[in-house]
Amino acid sequence: xxxxxSNIFMVNHPFRPLALAGSTADSKExxxxxxxxxxxxxxAKCAEPGQPVTAVVNLFSLGWMNGVRxxxxxxxxxxxxxxxxxxxxxHTHNGSLIDAxxxxxxxxxxxxxxxxxxxxxxxxxxxKGAAKEDLKRTAAIWKELFGAPPLSIWLPRGAYTPGIxxxxxxxxxxxxxxxxxxxxxxxxxHVQWVSPRGLTFIPYEIKNEKSDEKTVTRFSxxxxxxxxxxxxxxxxxxxxxxxxFEKRVIHFPLVYEKMKEGYTxxxxxxxxxxxxxxxxxxxxxxxxxxxISEASGxxxxxxxxxxxxxxxxxxxxxxxxxxxxxxxxxxxRKEFPDLDYAHQxxxxxxxxxxxxxxxAGNVEKMEGAVLLLSWEYPPNIVGGMARHVHGLxxxxxxxxxxxxVLTSSHPDSPGYEHVNGVDVYRSGPxxxxxxxxxxxxxxxxxxLFQKGMELVHEHDIAxxxxxxxxxxxxxxxxSEQKQLPLISTIHATEHGRxxxxxxxxxxxxxxxxxxxxxxxxxxxxxxxxxxEELRVYYEGAGKDIYVVPNGVEFEENVPSLTRFHSxxxxxxxxxxxxxxxxxxxxxEMNLKDLKKENIQFIIAGKGPLLxxxxxxxxxxxxxxxxxxxxxxxxxxxxxxxxxxxxAVFPSLYEPFGIVALEAMAFRKPVIAAxxxxxxxxxxxxxxxxxxxxxxxxxxxxxxxxxLDQPGYAxxxxxxxxxxxxxxxxxxxxxxxxxxxxxQTVFIKKMEGVRT
Amino acid sequence: xxxxxxxxxxxxxxxxxxxxxxSISEQPAKQTWPLESPGKLKRNVxxxxxxxxxSKDRLYCRWSIHPFLLRAAFYCEAPLNPNVLDLRIFxxxxxxxxxxxAHSMTCVKVNKEDSFWTIKGLKKNRSYLCEIGYLTKxxxxxxxxxxxxxxxxxxRSTDYILKRGEAEAFYHYSFKExxxxxxxxxxx
Numbered sequence: 001x002x003x004x005x006s007n008i009f010m011v012n013h014p015f016r017p018l019a020l021a022g023s024t025a026d027s028k029e030x031x032x033x034x035x036x037x038x039x040x041x042x043x044a045k046c047a048e049p050g051q052p053v054t055a056v057v058n059l060f061s062l063g064w065m066n067g068v069r070x071x072x073x074x075x076x077x078x079x080x081x082x083x084x085x086x087x088x089x090x091h092t093h094n095g096s097l098i099d100a101x102x103x104x105x106x107x108x109x110x111x112x113x114x115x116x117x118x119x120x121x122x123x124x125x126x127x128k129g130a131a132k133e134d135l136k137r138t139a140a141i142w143k144e145l146f147g148a149p150p151l152s153i154w155l156p157r158g159a160y161t162p163g164i165x166x167x168x169x170x171x172x173x174x175x176x177x178x179x180x181x182x183x184x185x186x187x188x189x190h191v192q193w194v195s196p197r198g199l200t201f202i203p204y205e206i207k208n209e210k211s212d213e214k215t216v217t218r219f220s221x222x223x224x225x226x227x228x229x230x231x232x233x234x235x236x237x238x239x240x241x242x243x244x245f246e247k248r249v250i251h252f253p254l255v256y257e258k259m260k261e262g263y264t265x266x267x268x269x270x271x272x273x274x275x276x277x278x279x280x281x282x283x284x285x286x287x288x289x290x291x292i293s294e295a296s297g298x299x300x301x302x303x304x305x306x307x308x309x310x311x312x313x314x315x316x317x318x319x320x321x322x323x324x325x326x327x328x329x330x331x332x333r334k335e336f337p338d339l340d341y342a343h344q345x346x347x348x349x350x351x352x353x354x355x356x357x358x359x360a361g362n363v364e365k366m367e368g369a370v371l372l373l374s375w376e377y378p379p380n381i382v383g384g385m386a387r388h389v390h391g392l393x394x395x396x397x398x399x400x401x402x403x404x405v406l407t408s409s410h411p412d413s414p415g416y417e418h419v420n421g422v423d424v425y426r427s428g429p430x431x432x433x434x435x436x437x438x439x440x441x442x443x444x445x446x447x448l449f450q451k452g453m454e455l456v457h458e459h460d461i462a463x464x465x466x467x468x469x470x471x472x473x474x475x476x477x478x479s480e481q482k483q484l485p486l487i488s489t490i491h492a493t494e495h496g497r498x499x500x501x502x503x504x505x506x507x508x509x510x511x512x513x514x515x516x517x518x519x520x521x522x523x524x525x526x527x528x529x530x531x532e533e534l535r536v537y538y539e540g541a542g543k544d545i546y547v548v549p550n551g552v553e554f555e556e557n558v559p560s561l562t563r564f565h566s567x568x569x570x571x572x573x574x575x576x577x578x579x580x581x582x583x584x585x586x587x588e589m590n591l592k593d594l595k596k597e598n599i600q601f602i603i604a605g606k607g608p609l610l611x612x613x614x615x616x617x618x619x620x621x622x623x624x625x626x627x628x629x630x631x632x633x634x635x636x637x638x639x640x641x642x643x644x645x646x647a648v649f650p651s652l653y654e655p656f657g658i659v660a661l662e663a664m665a666f667r668k669p670v671i672a673a674x675x676x677x678x679x680x681x682x683x684x685x686x687x688x689x690x691x692x693x694x695x696x697x698x699x700x701x702x703x704x705x706x707l708d709q710p711g712y713a714x715x716x717x718x719x720x721x722x723x724x725x726x727x728x729x730x731x732x733x734x735x736x737x738x739x740x741x742x743q744t745v746f747i748k749k750m751e752g753v754r755t
Numbered sequence: 756x757x758x759x760x761x762x763x764x765x766x767x768x769x770x771x772x773x774x775x776x777x778s779i780s781e782q783p784a785k786q787t788w789p790l791e792s793p794g795k796l797k798r799n800v801x802x803x804x805x806x807x808x809x810s811k812d813r814l815y816c817r818w819s820i821h822p823f824l825l826r827a828a829f830y831c832e833a834p835l836n837p838n839v840l841d842l843r844i845f846x847x848x849x850x851x852x853x854x855x856x857a858h859s860m861t862c863v864k865v866n867k868e869d870s871f872w873t874i875k876g877l878k879k880n881r882s883y884l885c886e887i888g889y890l891t892k893x894x895x896x897x898x899x900x901x902x903x904x905x906x907x908x909x910x911r912s913t914d915y916i917l918k919r920g921e922a923e924a925f926y927h928y929s930f931k932e933x934x935x936x937x938x939x940x941x942x943x
Contacts, residue, residue: 123938126805126817128903132940161906163938184912196925196933250915251922251935253880253906254808264810268873271807271815282801411851430886430898431854439895442831443854446899449827450802477827 006221006230008054008177008204009043010154011036012115013215014312015060017349018320021069025076033061034077036215038086041100044110045089052104052111056154059114059141060308060350065097066145067351098145105146113152114142118307120274121159121256122167124266127278132167137304139171141352152176156311158204158257159265165195175200175233180222182255191225192245201250202226206257270311277306280325288332295342297354299328302345368462369402370741371455371478373448373471375441377407377424381634383576384550384658385467385491391551395734397421404459406452406474408444427451438508441470448474456482463487463745469494469509472516479519485748487740488520489548490530492655495537496676497580499653514538522744524548524737526656527677533655546740549681550658551733552665552724558638565643567627570600571703572644572668574637574659575651577607577628582650582673586626587616588696589703594625599707601625601648602640604632641666646706646713652693654678661728664688664720669713671702681728687720804887804900805939809873811908816842816885817871818900825867825899828889832897835890838867843896844874847904848882854898862896879910880917882936903939 013032023029044053064070074095078087093099104110116122117138122131135153142150149172155164158179168176176195180203183193193201203226207218221227229245256265280303289296302325309318324345331337346353372393376386389405397403398421409415409426417424428447434440452474455461463485466475472488479486494501494509501507517523517538523545525531531547534540564570575581583603603613603626614628632640641647647663649672656677663670664681670688672678682688689705691698706713726732804818829837842865845857863872865887877883883905888898909915915922921934 124807124809126803126807127801128803128805128939130940131938161938162933162935163941166941167938182908182912184915194926196922197929198926249919249922249926251918252909252915253935254811254908259811259908262810264813266807266809268809268815268871271809271817272871275817429854430901433853433855435855436895439832439897443898446824446828446831450824453823473831477830481823481827 006227007207008056008219008221009040010056010115010217010219011040011061011215012056012058012119012217013061014314015058015064015308016314016317017060017064018317020064020073021348023073025073025080030073030077032215033065034074034084034086037065037097038084039216040110041089041104042085044104047109049108052109054111054113056113056115058119059117059138060305062097062114062145063141063351064349065351067347067349069348070097070351071095102146111151112146113154114138114150115154116156117141118304118311119156120307120311121157121265122155122164123159123161123254123256124271125278126271126275127281130278130281131164132170133300134304135167135171137300137354139173140354144352144354149173157265158255160252160255162196162251162253165197165199169197169199173199175202177202177204177219178252178255179203179257179259180205180226181258181260182252183223183250190228190245192229192247193225193250194247196249196251200229202230273310273313274307277303277310277322280306280322280329283326284329284332288329291332291335292328292337292339292342295337295339295346295353297352298342298346298350299325299332301350301352301354302328305350369404369459370396371452371461371464371484372403372405373452373464373466373475374405374407375444375468375470377405377426379413380408380410384656388489388491388550388658389467391553391730392734392737393422394420395551395730396738399731399734399738401734401738402459404455404461406448406455406471408448425451425455438505442473445471445473445477449477452478453481456484463741465489465741466516467491469512469516472512472519476516476519485521485744486519487522487524487744488516489524489526490517490534490655491526492530492653493533493538496530496533496653496655497578499580510538517543521748522546522740524740526550527680529676529679530655544744546736548733548736548740549677549728550656550661551730552658552661552728553730554665554725555638558642558666559635562636562639564602564629564636564640567600567602568643569598569645570602570643571646571648572602572604572640572663573648573650574604574632574640575649576605577610577613579609580651580653581605581607582652582694583609583613583628584616585650585673585694585696585699587620587622590697590700591622591625594700594703594707599625599645599703600627602644603628604630604637604640606631638666641668644668646671646703648699648703649673649678650691650693650699651675651678657682660688661724664717664724667717667721669706669716670720671699671706681723682720683723686716687723688716802900804885804902806883806885806902806905808877808905808907811879812875812877814844814874814877814883814885814905815871816844816874816887816902818842818887819870820887820899828897828899832891835892835894837889840865840867840869840887840889841896842872843886843888843898845884845886846878846881847884848880852884852904877907879907880914882906903942904936906936 013036019029040055047053081087089100101112105112116134118134125131138153139149152173152175160178176199178201183203203222204219205222207220221230302321306321309321328342372389374385374389376382378386378390393403393405404423406425408428413426415426429440429443431443448471464475464479465487467489468491475486493513494506498506501510517540523543525547526549528547531545534545586601617623617626641663646669649657649660651673654676660670660672660678670682672682672688672690673693674690675693682690684690689702691702802821802824807815809815842863844861846859847857850856885902886898887900888896891897925933
């Protein structure tokens, strides 16, 4: 073995534990192994301190040499060949190859690195998380053997894609070797290539020198810059901050050995060989790992070896390892694992334990969790549903319930987060640009269903609670698939929104609403008129329908200075810019009297009619009075409620009208159209004023009454606030909802005992 | 009776006293309380569509769609032909793909029983992702699964310069999202 500072020797004889198990000290299998490691030790012994021999080793072989069988084999070898150079050196280390390596590494005569355990190209796994786990296992075994993380992990076939740098850094690595043809020709001698995450890249070339029956492959550093950097590295064994190397950040989309020459990284055939092993991963989970307790690392070791054997075409070894893994898994699943066998495999076969501890997050039990489905959830706020589900979820969590929210993805939000006791998962739709609303909704539902299936598998979910038809399909499918009780809150209906069904889209939506109502075990609505609507138009008469009003948050210390500050005094209104919200009523008001008060109207919200109404304002010359301001942020909305003289809600159809309740929470007089849910809490002349829906003159009179009598307005505001606090706090609402949950779960479970 | 049982259960009573109190002598509620799904699914059933670059110009797609997912998909959108699936490969270079904005798309008809396909002739330095789905009765493609995107290699080793600005910005301000496609393991 030639030693030169720029050479890297890969000692990688295929590890065949079955062949080794039956081999004697003078067998061919042992001879190849002992020669390879003997040569490496010899070369390292002869190296100058500070100019170490660099070698990459197969961790399965090294582990085996460290195990009971390996140590026995080494002892027999030393007894048989006492004068062999390896025997002599190992004698001083009680026959331990690892101890011998450790000594040479401490003397800076040897720089030893592992190749990733399974030796499968990390960019080619068809299983999410497999590359990360492979590197994690490699680093864990290295630490078990040498007590410290590896400086680098050799990437099989030089396969690299962005993100692998992050995975290597997570395992404590400082640099990675990559094939040189990916690097630009660099004439400068003091360049240090680094990944965007700060991992140093060192280019190498294959010397194609395969000797000793393919046991050792030689690579060489490529280019002056790499050699200079490596020389420096070897002296320090770690990069130094005071180097004069110029750091050059480089991004590679994909790299592997001989890519430029047109070679392939892997083949369909190889991937298919690994397929059955990939599928084996589906057969165990954290419960299995827990069941096999102190020997849990054996499952990972067996699986990694299966991949290794498939990569190297070791058919007999693969079959044996798969059988072994299946046997262990079978025992673990039945919570009666064969621990003796597991220990035997680890000690005799692999020589390491790879003790893995499942993360606390994975083993967390969520007894009786509620799965809340909603198409919108903060910060994705389209209408009132997001705030409703948000308020309910956090109040339920605060009361001790375990709550999981499943909602659509949002560009500024992560796929998972834990906020105020609530687990929020986001998924889909795949095609956000789809113009067909129904199609996009179906797309979203299939994504939510898939994610929901994962969640049901991972958590102990007691029931599903969906909000409106928008997530209805996913809820129905999940409920049917897992036989979970389904509760649906119907916030509004298509029939109500449009005062009937007038086109194909409305009929399609109504049909989805009916399906959801039919499939639900229990229905929740937010007002008595909604309950009536479901009974009359949606054949909900045979269902348990509960009325639970929306809740509202009570906030203190809301800042009042916003971009609207200069428009005071003003009347405030908010809602989606759709016909049924009735904002067109403002245009017909008698504004002459109100002009005396210099009162302005601020109407916030977005929707399909926003531009039409803005045009209408212009057409009527009301730009100085009525302002359709579009979307306002949460902070602005609160400040507008805080600063307004009164809040007006002119809806023609309103199942509940949570925004009116919100105005009450801010102690503001509420003037609302006498429709739907608004009537249930805006009690005329007590907690607010009601006017005839669509009647602009009536609305003008009510606004005048409030503006002309500040004392009266104040009294209405205070009364509204008291009522809202008493009846519509989220704590109160969530307690009512929980009772419905319990009742529904119980009835569902009792179905089985009814005769 | 149901209300009474619910009331007792909500007080964290165990089943025995509930059965005694309410004289449920046969088939106590406890036995049926924990719901068990009949025909429970295999553990960790993965519905997945993976893409692997076999070489600089070949993409291997492998998918696994459990029958329950296919049934769910058909429930949401009826298929034109339930036995034929569409594998679509989208060029999504430098865009946030939203289903309708790909630079180009290639469609392959595959059998419902198939589980992989290899596409040749990828261009250099482009991003691709795949979707598997089917045509609905109105002849519109409807996706079931989407793969992680992949990015093909540079044409020349000097092309690193194209991303150098973003790479250096990330090196100095790594709290930002990287402006390139990463290994799937780096994502949630």
